[in-house]
Amino acid sequence: MRGARSPAVDRTAGYPAFLSAILRYTDNPEGGAATPVHPEKGSASIDVVDFHYYPIFSPKSSDASIDDLLASKDAFVAALAGAGVRVEGWNV
Numbered sequence: 001m002r003g004a005r006s007p008a009v010d011r012t013a014g015y016p017a018f019l020s021a022i023l024r025y026t027d028n029p030e031g032g033a034a035t036p037v038h039p040e041k042g043s044a045s046i047d048v049v050d051f052h053y054y055p056i057f058s059p060k061s062s063d064a065s066i067d068d069l070l071a072s073k074d075a076f077v078a079a080l081a082g083a084g085v086r087v088e089g090w091n092v
Contacts, residue, residue, distance in 0.1 A: 013051050016075035022046075023083035043083040051076055 013019035022042040025032030034041065053072050055065030073090060080087055 013049055016079045019049065019076060020079045023079065043085045046085055049076060
């Protein structure tokens, strides 16, 4: 049971900026501001983060594509850390 937390929502964070916005705002329809009715930001509901990367759409080598994948992961890690979300591990 998740207690007072919002129910889990399955969303894919395609870009670190999108994840950052989820972490930064509440589910308040009035601009995402924290209020007594909407006190928790999106980071309170994060259990799993899924992101995608498609190296086949790039003319780069496989080594460069791996570097880009790891850079993308690092950007997601930075967005989560900036919001105080603790990451237990990554499955790539």
